[in-house]
Structure formats: structure tokens, C-alpha cells
Amino acid sequence: MNFRIKLILSYIGVILAVIIFSFIFSSIFVRQIFVRIIIGNWPHEIDLLLKPQVTMFLNTLRMTLVWSGVMSIFIGIGVALIVSNLTVRPLKEMQKLAKRISQGDYSARIGLKSRDEIGELASSLNYMAEQLTDIENMRKKLVQNVSHDLRTPLTSIKGYLELLEDESFTEEEKIKSINTIQKEVERMETIVKEITRLSIIDGKNYQLDIEKLDLNSVVKESIPIINIEAEKKNIQIQIDSLQKEIFIMGDKEKVKEVIINLLSNAIKFTNEGFIKISTSQNKNYVSLIIEDTGIGIDPEDMPHIFERFYRGEKSRSKNSSGLGIGLSIVKELLYMQNGKIEVESKKNKGSKFTVKFPVAD
Known part of the structure; x- marks a missing residue:
């Protein structure tokens, strides 16, 4: 039995119950009133005279109630059909939406904007469809980026391995080929690490160990880890204003991961010049500022740099590895610690990232 039939039967059941109750109550009530008022204390002759009239009146009243009940049933069925249509139609639309989503059509939406419970359910389904659309887009970007970034180093490795089999290769050329293979392996290792980090952050059991931290100390611990990459490109990391203790509330390892990222x-997008790190504090926030003299960010890329798997054209150069999730991970880690990040950039002049943490009590 479908929902519409149940709804109609429930309406009819209510109407029948009201009619039966009204019929019984009216018959008893009217009979008693007539007996008390018209017949009760009158002489026996008048009683005999009026009794047929009272009986006729009661029969007429009874038939009136019966026909009224029949009409009420038909009216009730009509009302039930109208109400059931108004109720069932959006439910059927939701059923169709759920079926389309299950078939992979995440663009489906329900055009229902009522403010009742059904409208709220429709809004929830639309929101779910939007989230699934975003997830599907991210999945496609991930597959595209992984296939692109793995194909390139694998092709390079395969080519150099074939060249190493050539006996005419000199020792110097072999060493150069091996170094190139090593770099390509490191690129693939970076991709695997980023996917692993992403799966950990998305895990339900991902937890933070929040404690009171001296941000300047965490910065000083992070720099040696990343300084090797800077030295390879002859880029100097300048440290400014890190002498005074500045306390924040955060997870030390996650704060360090933000800084390293x-x-x-x-470093990745700075070919020459320097990178400057500084910290400051006001009444509400502790700020960590990282400035570089790199290639900057295109204005068209700026709104998307914190999106997962988004990479501007510069990021697809051969010298750049990764899936385009580094900055998105930074933003998510900061969000978990009640922090936020801002960015300023000018093309070919560099970028400035400002991370803000709440001041520790």
C-alpha cells in the first residue's frame, strides 16, 4: 500500500469516526430534549398526539445526518486527494532525485522552496547533491592529476633505463641518468605522501593534541627541515622578529606541518631572491607571515588556490611536483585549530601568506 492510499484512508477514517459519533450523540441528545421539553410533563392525550410527530422528526433528523455523512465522505475523499497530491508530489520528486543521484547524475535538483518539513527535506537533498557534485569533481581532478604526474616520471624513468642498457654510454652519462631517475622517483614519492596525508586528514579518527605553544620556537624547529630545499635553489630563508615568546593554542606537529607546507x-615558486619569516601579535591574533620574491599568483588563480587539487598553469611545469593539495591541507589544519590564512600576491613580484592563530589565554 503506497503513501497516497494510506493518507486517503486515514482522512476517510477520521471523517467516518466523526460522522458516527455525531449521529449517535445527536440521536440521543435530541430524543432526550424532546421527551423532557415537549412530552415530559404533558397530559397523556397530548403525549399520544405529539409522539408520531416526534418520531417523524427524529427519522428526518436521522436521514439528514446519514446524507450529510455520505456527502461528507465524498467531500473528504476530494479533500484527501487534493492534500495527498500536494503532499505526495514533492515526495515523488525526491524519490526521482535520489534515483538519479544513485545513477551518477549529481546535477539533479528539486525546485521546491516551501518552509515546512518537506521543504527542509528537499533542501537537505539538494545540499547532499551539491556535496556529491563537489566530491565527484575532486575525484576527477585527483585522477587527472595523479595520471598526469605519474605518467611523466614513469616515461622518463623508462627512457633512462633503456639508455643505461646502451654499452656506448659513458660512466658520466650513466651517473647523470641515475640522478635523473632518482629525482623522478622522489616526485612519485611526493605524490604518494600527499595522497596519504589527505586520507589521514579525511579520516574520522583524525584528532589534534591541542596545547599551549610558543609559535617562534615551532618556527625555529621547522626551518632546518625545509632549509635543504632552499639551499638547492640558492634561496635564503630570512628570519625576523623571532626572539620574543608568542604563545598560541594548537597541535605542535600540525602547526609545524602548516609552516613547512x-x-x-x-621555495617551489621562487627561482631567485629570498623568503622572509616573521611573527607578530595583537589583542586577538598571533600572526605568522611568510613572504617570498617568487613568480606570484595570477589574479584568476587567486580565488582557487586553497581548493583541493587546483593547480594553476605554472604548477604544471616540469619543475613542480604534487597534486595541488598543499595549500588546501594548510587551510584545513588551520580551521581545525581555529586559525585562518590570508594571501596577497603580485604577479612576478612574489606572495605574502599571513597565518593567524588565536592568542593563548
């Missing part, structure tokens, strides 16, 4: 990103 931002420094690594700055």
Missing part, C-alpha cells in the same frame, strides 16, 4: 610552497 607554506615554506615548501614558497
